[in-house]
Amino acid sequence: MNDPTPVTNIIIAGLGGQGVVTAAAILAEAAFRAGHNIKQSEIRGMSQRGGSVSTDVRFGPAVYSPMTPPGEADYLVVLAPDQIEIHRPSLRPGGRLIAPDCLDSAALENRKSLNVGLLGALSTCLDIPEAVWHEAIRSVLPEKLHAANLQAFAMGRACGLTGASGRGRIPVVSLP
């Protein structure tokens, strides 16, 4: 059956305290401001205690379930290296993995902005205008964090663009 309502499925994963939920909130806000129908869902029950956190963001003309069907994520953004293998099966064949080594975290103004940096890399794959991303960052984060996070976003975006045109810094993951 043809899919009449193409939905973009993104999973953001990491550990409690890494800003997974914040990154998902920015992504959701950006997609929402770009006029999409959107659902965002997360598992964060005991995540305050350093456990795994993952969130699903789905957008498109019409979205029903708030959760990405298993093995159907188009993009997987992972903030902690040890969480990559756990979540890799969520990606569809040909889906893209955005891992923490996408960008040089030492060059970040604030190391805690890795989450927004990876969103910058992701943003090059999505049809959401850059200005809308900036609005989303400003609306979700407190003002004192704007500068550092806009810098991180720009850095990630530059890496993503290099990857798209060059050696594939954002790898396409092929599954067996």
Added chain:
Amino acid sequence: MTTTERILISGNEAVAMAAFESGVAFASGYPGTPSTEILEHLSALGGPARWAPNEKVALEVALGAAFGGGRALAAMKHVGLNVAADPLFSAAYTSVNGALVVVSADDPGMASSQNEQDNRRYAVAAGLPMLEPSDSQEAYDFTVAAIELSERWRLPVLLRMTTRVCHSKTVVRARRPAAPPAPARFERDVRGRVMLPAYGRPAHRRLREKLARIAEWNETGPLTRRISGDRELGIIASGVAFMHAREVAPSASMLKLGLTYPLPMGAIANFAATAERCVVIEEGDPFLAEAIRAAGITVEAKPEPFRFGELNVGRVRRILAGDDSPEPEPPRGKPPALCAACQYLPVFEIFRKLNCIVSGDIGCSTLGALPPYEAVDSCVCMGASIGIGLGLRHVLPAAEARRVVSVIGDSTFLHSGMTGLVEMIYNPPPTGHLLIILDNSTTAMTGFQEHAGSGRALDHQPTGKVVLEDLARAFGIEDVHVIDPVAESGELARTISECLGNGRINVIVARHTCVLGARQIEGWARAATPAETAP
């Protein structure tokens, strides 16, 4: 008034917004995932939200507000409704004057709970109308509908949410709150409100008559939605399961049930009769399927393995395809653990050294059961540490009994520990007992909510404060020690060792502000200090 601005909010925020915009006069509850944000958001909007010591008290205060003609809301997680079950059942008989909405946030899959009980059973057991929203728009609309139903039928109404509905953010387009409430006033109704047997018997009959009329209304009411589609497949669904099913089978005909107790059996029978194959898609227990089949209507229920855990698109696809092959394991991430700098690590270290039998409780301290400490031997429900510890002390041989200690957090103690403490005084075991209250000055596990021992209300404003050691002494316990587990860990080890075997009943308050939340908690404390004492 209708607001048509498009917003992206969670189900919990939607409930809060609907309550606020509908003029809810009082809201109470106890923190618990996934329900906590309902009251927090209501308070942030400027609404009247309070944390109660436990869910029973929360529901009772809300019921009193509804007796007074106000619109009231009580919000709790699924296991919280167990605590509040006593007033819940009788409130169905007493009826209300204003409105009473009881939010039960269930946790299928146990993201952060000790069980995955399906609280739709409570609606049947107590005889209360129940609504099941499937996204944030419905969380808003059904909260309004619950207020309206409650006022119309003068019954408490159960709003049953689940983790995915509570925590998912979805778009809310139109907001139509309930018409402004009537002013609160007391209306005397002794026969309606005093549940003596003579008044309770007719009250039960009145309840059943109301439920029969609500069921009739539900047959054609707006909460029963029929979506036309193919005749080959008909799906009956409620809650978030409806969304998964709609995605898996967009061309199926569907009967979406919003008011799932009492059920519109006529509409269900008609729908099932028109579909060549009719399948019930629901999360948790086969609640709908059992009721529908008991009414003599032929429907397919999900196979038993799908009773466990959450549903998702993949699992609904399997149910519809009759695929009973083994399911792939969902990603198992890193489990939560005690914080690396937790102020209570020395306590668990002492338990291990002294080879204690630890009767634990709900909260962060439950994580002491995990490696490397493995220093909690049982965890059952809020407050159970004390009773279970006492029971162990009563039956074990003296040498073993002297190793038993009960451990509970400050918020959990105020929730359900006080009656256990009374039992400790009233029926002390021959070897005595030791209760340790880990007082970190907050409700840490659910994200630093205030409680009666913090001296600040839900909105962090100063209020009355229960002092744990004063309370224990006032109860009549002579051996009460207050020790800082970080600064005085040696003293703590000596005191625990002595209390375990001294044959008396002892309470140790191990007090140290939660390290993870310290900055926030100390900020609230400073802000709540009266200006004249500030430097």
